[in-house]
Amino acid sequence: MRILLIEDDPIVGEAVLLALKGAAYGVDWAKDAAAAAEIIDTNQHQALLLDLGLPNRDGLELLRDLRQRGNTVPVIIITARESLEDRIRGLDLGADDYLLKPFRFEEMLARLRAVLRRRGGQAGPMLSNGVISLDPETRVVRRGETAYALTAREFALLRALLIRPGAILPRLDLERRLYNADEQVESNSVDFLIHCIRKKLGADVIKNVRGAGWMVARPK
Numbered sequence: 001m002r003i004l005l006i007e008d009d010p011i012v013g014e015a016v017l018l019a020l021k022g023a024a025y026g027v028d029w030a031k032d033a034a035a036a037a038e039i040i041d042t043n044q045h046q047a048l049l050l051d052l053g054l055p056n057r058d059g060l061e062l063l064r065d066l067r068q069r070g071n072t073v074p075v076i077i078i079t080a081r082e083s084l085e086d087r088i089r090g091l092d093l094g095a096d097d098y099l100l101k102p103f104r105f106e107e108m109l110a111r112l113r114a115v116l117r118r119r120g121g122q123a124g125p126m127l128s129n130g131v132i133s134l135d136p137e138t139r140v141v142r143r144g145e146t147a148y149a150l151t152a153r154e155f156a157l158l159r160a161l162l163i164r165p166g167a168i169l170p171r172l173d174l175e176r177r178l179y180n181a182d183e184q185v186e187s188n189s190v191d192f193l194i195h196c197i198r199k200k201l202g203a204d205v206i207k208n209v210r211g212a213g214w215m216v217a218r219p220k
Contacts, residue, residue: 001159002026002177003112004045006036006062007078008055012101016049016078019105024139024156026177033057040066045073047112047119050095052079052086060093067094074115078103127162130219132201134162141201148200153178157193158216161206166218168209190214 003025007013013029020027028043030036033054040048052059063075076097077090087098096115099108113136127134134141139155141148150158160169160177174190186192194206194214206214 001046001116001156002028002044004036004039004043004048005029006031006033006048006054006059007051008032008053009051012051016105016108019109022152023109024152024159026156026179031055033059033062036062037065040071040073047074047076047116049108049112050075050077052077052081052090060090063090063093063095072119074119076108076111076115078108127159128219129162129165129216131217132158132162132205134159143201143205150197150200154193154197157190158197158206161214161216165216168213168215170213174214 003020005013005016005020005027007016007029008031010031013031017027017029028039028045030039034056036048036050036054050059050063054062059077059079063077066073066075074096075094076099077095078099078101079086079090080101081087082100090098096119097111099111127136132141132143134155136159139150141150141155141158156178157174160174171190175185178189178193179185194208198205206216208214
């Protein structure tokens with residue numbers, strides 16, 4: 001699951017980025033409205049975290065343009081603007097939630113999960129294919145009666161596969177869900193993560209479709 005962070009403050013941005021990555025989200029970071037618009041047009045994100053005080057264009061204008069073009073991606077405004085008028089305008093323009101700075105990252109992540117649930121995302125319901133089950137809220141994966149701990153990227157990869165059991169995800173798709181655009185991706189990183197997951201849960205959990213990608217089996 002990939003989130004676009006639109007924030008010009010480097011300190012706030014780095015902190016939010018780390019919190020999102022720690023919760024196993026893939027993150028792209030735009031530091032102004034022009035860069036954000038370009039990223040939105042060329043990538044698919046499950047939600048946007050939008051600051052309003054951007055250097056070259058107000059965040060509310062960006063939000064208005066998104067909604068006028070029919071883009072329904074969930075948007076959570078994160079801003080220091082606390083006036084009632086700003087909150088009303090943001091929500092009326094199509095924001096799904098409004099979070100005032102400074103905020104606790106636990107609250108930000110909880111609001112993000114809630115928005116994704118309301119919009120039909122996969123942040124809340126248990127994911128399962130009948131062999132393994134994954135709870136996105138607690139990040140616990142179970143096979144039978146045994147629970148297993150996963151690293152953040154192992155969790156993100158397994159969640160991506162369990163959202164659509166039976167669907168083949170190619171390497172590039174998995175890499176985009178696991179790494180930020182500015183991160184160096186090792187050529188065998190996906191293979192290594194799948195090896196680690198198989199070692200914990202069993203070699204039959206993730207299947208390779210030669211030349212196409214990887215999948216988990218559909219429920220029987």
